[in-house]
Amino acid sequence: MAKELDGYNFEQRHGKSRVRVARVWQSKDGRHSMVEWNINISLLSDCLASYVRDDNSDIVATDTMKNTVYAKAKECSKELSVEEFAILLGKHFTSYYPQVTSAMVKIVEKPWERVHIDGQPHNHGFKLGSEKHTTEAIVQKSGVLQLTSGIEGLALLKTTKSGFEGFIRDKYTALPETRERMLATEVTALWRYPYESILSIPQKPLFNERYLDVKKVLMDTFFGPPKEGVYSPSVQSTLFHMEKAVLSRFPDISGIQLQMPNIHFLPINLSSKENGTIVKFEDDVYLPTDEPHGSIQAKLTRFWSKM
Structure with missing residues (x-):
């Protein structure tokens, strides 16, 4: 103050x-x-x-x-x-x-x-x-209490079922559109509990269990079913569905915020003037990169949340 x-x-x-x-x-x-x-x-x-x-x-x-x-x-x-x-x-x-x-x-x-x-x-x-x-x-x-929990460093990757199409194109745009790419990120999550005072906390709170529950829902939503997976049209879409899944599953969470950098795996295509194509990319060989990377974050809260 x-x-x-x-x-x-x-x-x-x-x-x-x-x-x-x-x-x-x-x-x-x-x-x-x-x-x-x-x-x-x-x-x-x-x-x-x-x-x-x-x-x-x-x-x-x-x-x-x-x-x-x-x-x-x-x-x-x-x-x-x-x-x-x-x-x-x-x-x-x-x-x-x-x-x-x-x-x-x-x-x-x-x-x-x-x-x-x-x-x-x-x-x-x-x-x-x-x-x-x-x-x-x-x-x-x-x-009076404000209680927030979260996850740092939740590294997730899937080798298919991801694309990025229909984005703005102008004279500076070099990125090709695709319906087949690798999707990797390192999730940072924060979620707010609704307890407004120390006295309102349950006598036997299940914070550790809720942490594991939230992590599981985030991962399940990111990957989809084990055989067929789930298609991701963008990191933004996947992020939103992950947040919505958490709030739909857990009424004791009033809001959630996710940061999900788009960690790029760049397709490898090798060619030269003398030999033409040396290595042709077929969704198989990539260059892993740490930077620069896309930065995507959003917050989803219930109407009454103070997050």
């Missing part, structure tokens, strides 16, 4: 970034579970004196924020989701410190996955996966 100061508007916040913590839980039968989180904390607080009067008496030290992460992780004797831990931290900072009015907690969960040996889940063995589970909880002192 801005304050007027010597004829200016002044806004401030402070926090601790890249606080990394791993937490291991052990069940009675000896089975271990673990998470690794990268946590960013930002506090809105009434500590104007530290800026203008050299008075630090109202500041929550950022080192204290870091230590709080470790202490709260220790207190969590039962396994919990990244969303629950973000809310727990936000609730602590806004209730424990009178001068803190709002806490923003962003967490990225590193994708450690349980390994299977001879078809059996290992009790304490894990391997690093790919896409990451993210969340942001904004908690106000009044208990």
